[in-house]
Each structure stands twice: as structure tokens, then as C-alpha cells.
Amino acid sequence: MSSKETDLIRRVRSGDQEAFAELVTTYRERIHRLVYGLxxxxxxxxxxxxxxxxxxxxxxxxxxxxxxxxxxxxxVAVNAATDWRKKWWxxxxxxxxxxxxGPEGLADERARPERLAHGRELGQRLDEALGKLPEKYRxxxxxxxxxxxxxxxxxxxxxxxxxxxxxxxxxxxxxLKTLMTPYM
Amino acid sequence: xxxSEAKRSLSLLADExxxxxxxxxxxxxxxxxxxxxxxxxxxxxxxAYLGELPCPPAPPNLTERVLARLGEPxxxxxxxxxxxxxxxxxxxxxxxxxxxAALWVEPGQPKTAASPExxxxxxxxxxxxxxxxxxxxxxxxxxxxxx
Ligand SMILES: [Zn+2]
Numbered sequence: 001m002s003s004k005e006t007d008l009i010r011r012v013r014s015g016d017q018e019a020f021a022e023l024v025t026t027y028r029e030r031i032h033r034l035v036y037g038l039x040x041x042x043x044x045x046x047x048x049x050x051x052x053x054x055x056x057x058x059x060x061x062x063x064x065x066x067x068x069x070x071x072x073x074x075x076v077a078v079n080a081a082t083d084w085r086k087k088w089w090x091x092x093x094x095x096x097x098x099x100x101x102g103p104e105g106l107a108d109e110r111a112r113p114e115r116l117a118h119g120r121e122l123g124q125r126l127d128e129a130l131g132k133l134p135e136k137y138r139x140x141x142x143x144x145x146x147x148x149x150x151x152x153x154x155x156x157x158x159x160x161x162x163x164x165x166x167x168x169x170x171x172x173x174x175x176l177k178t179l180m181t182p183y184m
Numbered sequence: 185x186x187x188s189e190a191k192r193s194l195s196l197l198a199d200e201x202x203x204x205x206x207x208x209x210x211x212x213x214x215x216x217x218x219x220x221x222x223x224x225x226x227x228x229x230x231x232a233y234l235g236e237l238p239c240p241p242a243p244p245n246l247t248e249r250v251l252a253r254l255g256e257p258x259x260x261x262x263x264x265x266x267x268x269x270x271x272x273x274x275x276x277x278x279x280x281x282x283x284x285a286a287l288w289v290e291p292g293q294p295k296t297a298a299s300p301e302x303x304x305x306x307x308x309x310x311x312x313x314x315x316x317x318x319x320x321x322x323x324x325x326x327x328x329x330x331x
Contacts, residue, residue: 032242
């Protein structure tokens with residue numbers, strides 16, 4: 001972490017909102033991208049990204065500087081997206097298998113007419129299957145495949161041992177394979 | 185190499201963590217096993233799908249919107265809402281346990297008969313409140329997965 005960032009964080013701890021604005025501007029694209037990957041809904045991603053930064057501001061004292069600031073911020077984002085999903089399920093009174101994830105990925109696929117029909121259908125099936133995965137499996141796949149994080153980075157964000165990162169990714173892919181079997 | 189090993193190797197391969205010599209053994213297995221070949225196709229497909237998933241840019245005024253909300257009275261509550269909700273639920277439970285229990289005891293009668301059990305339950309609820317507060321800030325780990 002740069003000394004400039006350390007300094008910004010120190011200032012935020014003492015309530016300096018200008019310093020916090022600099023941190024938000026630095027990380028807003030990355031955090032928005034992560035939240036969008038987890039929720040795959042444009043409007044909700046915007047709202048939850050805002051919540052992430054508000055939570056980060058008030059909880060900054062829980063960042064102890066043991067890992068990079070962005071891994072801590074990612075963790076706040078993953079937890080905020082998870083909480084949002086729980087609220088969504090509660091509001092709609094749906095079971096865990098009926099997640100809010102879905103239509104947006106499709107809309108984006110439809111916006112690319114050059115894609116083969118098979119590719120579109122496969123994308124749709126994958127989107128549905130990802131929506132049916134337990135939260136922890138979807139989250140780790142998004143961190144790995146959408147965010148491109150390494151095992152070390154995922155381990156730090158989720159505060160898991162590296163061996164668990166490996167086994168959770170494996171189990172996530174196994175579940176996905178079961179869900180995708182009729183289409184593969 | 186059995187199917188379970190093959191699938192673990194495929195997962196590692198997807199993450200570029202498989203050694204060259206294991207790739208040879210894996211290829212042999214895939215040539216003869218339709219189920220593992222299907223696993224391989226799924227792993228590749230989700231990698232391609234998520235890897236190419238387009239993402240809209242963050243709203244340009246996000247920083248301003250966040251700063252504006254920091255000034256709102258409810259924003260601090262928002263940051264701690266999940267924790268507060270659990271604490272509130274526990275407090276309500278505590279009231280349900282202790283409130284009516286106090287009423288059950290006739291005025292003038294010794295409370296000793298009812299109170300040990302009530303106290304035990306109320307202490308349990310308090311412990312639970314404290315554990316909820318700790319849980320809010322703890323990493324979300326699955327014990328079953330930890331090797
Ligand atoms: Zn096999």
C-alpha cells in the first residue's frame with residue numbers, strides 16, 4: 001500500500017471526508033464492477049456500491065492495515081452484496097434457488113447480434129445456473145472468473161485458508177456442472 | 185487417475201495451477217471419460233461467460249452521491265444495520281422472556297421458584313447478543329470446508 005493511501009486512511013479515521021472522497025474516486029470502478037458481477041443488475045449495483053462506501057467510511061476503524069486496503073474494501077462489498085440478496089429474498093418471500101440474478105446478462109447478450117444462437121442460449125443457461133448456486137459458490141466464482149483474482153487475493157478477501165479457496169472453487173464448479181448437465 | 189482426481193485437476197487447470205506432467209495424465213482420462221469431459225466443458229464455459237460479461241461503468245457522480253449521504257442522519261445506522269437488526273431482535277426476545285415472566289410471579293410471592301430458569305435464559309439471550317455483535321465483524325467462514 002502506498003504511503004499516500006496510508007495517509008488518506010489515517011485522515012478518514014479522524015473524519016476527513018475529503019480524504020474519503022479520494023479513496024472513493026480511486027476504488028469506485030473496481031467496487032462497482034465487483035458488486036455488478038455479484039448482483040448482475042445495473043440499478044442495484046449502483047445502490048449497493050454506494051452502501052459499500054458508506055459502510056466503509058463508518059467502519060474504517062476495523063481496517064487494521066494487515067492486508068491491502070482494497071482486499072478489506074472487497075470484503076465489505078461481498079458482505080454488502082450478500083446482505084442485499086438476503087433482503088431481496090425476504091422481500092419477495094422466495095427460496096434461495098430463486099435469486100434476483102438473471103435478466104441483465106441476457107440483455108447484454110442480446111445486444112451482440114454477432115453471437116451465435118448457441119452462445120446466447122448457453123449464456124442464458126449459465127446465468128440461470130449461477131443464480132441457483134449457493135451464495136458462497138457464486139461469490140467465489142465471480143471473484144475468480146469475473147474479477148480474475150488469484151487464490152491469495154481471494155483468500156485475503158474472504159479470510160479463508162488457501163486450501164479452502166481451492167476446494168470451494170472445485171465444489172462450485174461441480175455444482176455448476178450438475179446444473180448444466182442437460183445443456184452440455 | 186479416477187474421476188474425482190480428474191475433476192480436481194481440471195479445476196486446478198482452469199486456475200493455471202496444474203503441473204505439466206499431470207496435464208498428460210488428465211488428457212488421457214478425458215479421452216476416455218464423457219462425464220469428466222463434460223465437467224471440463226462447463227468449467228471452460230463459465231470461465232468464458234464470466235470473463236466476457238460486460239460491466240457498465242460506475243455512475244460518474246458516485247463520489248458526490250456517497251459524500252452527500254454521509255451527511256444524512258441515517259447513514260451511520262445503515263453501516264451497522266444488519267448488526268443492529270440482530271441486536272434488536274435479541275433485545276425483543278429478552279423482553280418477551282423476562283417481561284411476562286415477571287408478571288407470572290404473583291405479587292408478594294417469592295420469585296425464587298421461577299427466576300433461576302428465567303435468569304439462565306436471559307443470560308443465554310445476552311450471550312447471543314454479544315455473539316451476534318462479534319459475528320457481524322467476523323469473517324464468514326464455513327467450518328465444514330476448512331481442511
Ligand atoms: Zn472421469
